[in-house]
Amino acid sequence: MILEINQVSQSYDQHSVLDHITFGVEKGQLLTVFGPSGSGKSTLLKSITGLLEVDKGSILLNGKDITDQKPHERGIAYVFQSPLLFPHLTVKKNIAFGLEVKKLNKKEIDMKVNTLLGLLKIEDIKDHYPNQISGGQQQRASIARALAVDPAVILMDEPFSALDSALRTKMGELIKSLQKKLGLTIVFVTHDLNECLYLSDEIVLLNHGKIVDQGATHDVYYHPKTIESAKLMGEMNWIHGKKIDQQFVTPIGSFPCDFPYDQEGLLSFRPQSIKIVKNKDDNIFKVISIDIIGREHRVVLRYDNLEIIVYTYPDHFLQIGDEVSLLFPKDYLHYCVDDTNKTNKLGENSG
Numbered sequence: 271m272i273l274e275i276n277q278v279s280q281s282y283d284q285h286s287v288l289d290h291i292t293f294g295v296e297k298g299q300l301l302t303v304f305g306p307s308g309s310g311k312s313t314l315l316k317s318i319t320g321l322l323e324v325d326k327g328s329i330l331l332n333g334k335d336i337t338d339q340k341p342h343e344r345g346i347a348y349v350f351q352s353p354l355l356f357p358h359l360t361v362k363k364n365i366a367f368g369l370e371v372k373k374l375n376k377k378e379i380d381m382k383v384n385t386l387l388g389l390l391k392i393e394d395i396k397d398h399y400p401n402q403i404s405g406g407q408q409q410r411a412s413i414a415r416a417l418a419v420d421p422a423v424i425l426m427d428e429p430f431s432a433l434d435s436a437l438r439t440k441m442g443e444l445i446k447s448l449q450k451k452l453g454l455t456i457v458f459v460t461h462d463l464n465e466c467l468y469l470s471d472e473i474v475l476l477n478h479g480k481i482v483d484q485g486a487t488h489d490v491y492y493h494p495k496t497i498e499s500a501k502l503m504g505e506m507n508w509i510h511g512k513k514i515d516q517q518f519v520t521p522i523g524s525f526p527c528d529f530p531y532d533q534e535g536l537l538s539f540r541p542q543s544i545k546i547v548k549n550k551d552d553n554i555f556k557v558i559s560i561d562i563i564g565r566e567h568r569v570v571l572r573y574d575n576l577e578i579i580v581y582t583y584p585d586h587f588l589q590i591g592d593e594v595s596l597l598f599p600k601d602y603l604h605y606c607v608d609d610t611n612k613t614n615k616l617g618e619n620s621g
């Protein structure tokens with residue numbers, strides 16, 4: 271583990287904002303802290319940078335306790351939503367700044383700055399001042415500035431949230447490719463689900479200052495630990511059923527499952543995990559609505575008093591009123607104990 275956060279708690283005016291947060295980040299990993307607004311994501315990042323003194327707990331970098339170190343002593347760089355650039359320095363000088371403080375010689379500085387200008391694709395604006403370049407270019411320059419000093423870890427707090435969605439996607443691609451190419455260790459904060467799923471190797475899911483789930487992206491998203499954590503990451507279908515022998519028996523069919531309890535529970539799956547098929551003998555679902563959501567269509571299906579949501583790519587042969595059936599890929603089905611009496615009765619689908 272390159273970075274370890276141990277039992278960190280934080281409060282503002284005795285109002286608890288982080289409650290015993292513990293997680294680790296491996297070298298070369300991109301870990302996303304994901305959670306709704308106000309869940310404590312920025313406070314957590316500020317605690318790691320040292321901009322906030324932690325009330326309780328400790329922070330270790332490469333095994334060394336840095337909890338009481340000043341921000342500039344930590345070897346951690348950060349990139350915030352608003353680009354951090356000196357307005358009186360050109361892009362090139364901004365990137366060189368940290369290297370000059372470190373007293374590297376001019377040749378080394380020039381080499382490093384030129385490499386970063388190339389990696390961040392900002393060579394053409396190297397002699398511009400921050401007020402002469404776009405928001406996206408400013409953020410690229412800020413990232414180059416953060417990378418210049420070879421930080422052990424880079425923290426990014428919603429760095430692309432001020433950019434339009436096309437540019438945001440491009441910046442995400444750039445970060446992911448840089449992270450893989452240079453083996454960067456990044457802790458990234460976002461409340462954008464697509465950004466989180468696209469970028470993360472690991473996710474720490476925060477809600478009300480507590481970690482409610484953590485682990486590899488696929489596991490946290492498709493096999494959430496709790497119903498609360500499932501709901502924080504978008505829509506999910508829930509079907510009540512019971513495990514009998516090795517099968518999970520539900521009103522829409524039986525599924526082979528390794529759910530450890532022979533009892534009632536919930537089968538759950540994300541709307542994009544299942545596939546709509548037609549022209550089969552067992553068409554039991556009726557298409558109730560089809561809505562465009564971004565690149566996908568959100569299709570609501572009904573069987574008896576159950577409603578199922580499916581995200582699908584535009585399908586010109588699918589109409590409201592059609593009867594269809596569903597394919598359920600095993601790896602994307604999840605079973606859990608029903609601790610909320612949550613079912614897919616009409617009007618109750620989660621989101």
Ligand SMILES: Nc1ncnc2c1ncn2[C@@H]1O[C@H](COP(=O)(O)OP(=O)(O)OP(=O)(O)O)[C@@H](O)[C@H]1O
Nearest residue numbers: 282283287305306307308309310311312313314461
């Ligand atoms: N300086 C402060 N003084 C008092 N309360 C604060 C301060 N900063 C944040 N808070 C409170 O702490 C809680 C967590 O805030 P924080 O900014 O860490 O959340 P967040 O998950 O980053 O939210 P967002 O996604 O909206 O940026 C919120 O209830 C917020 O109002």
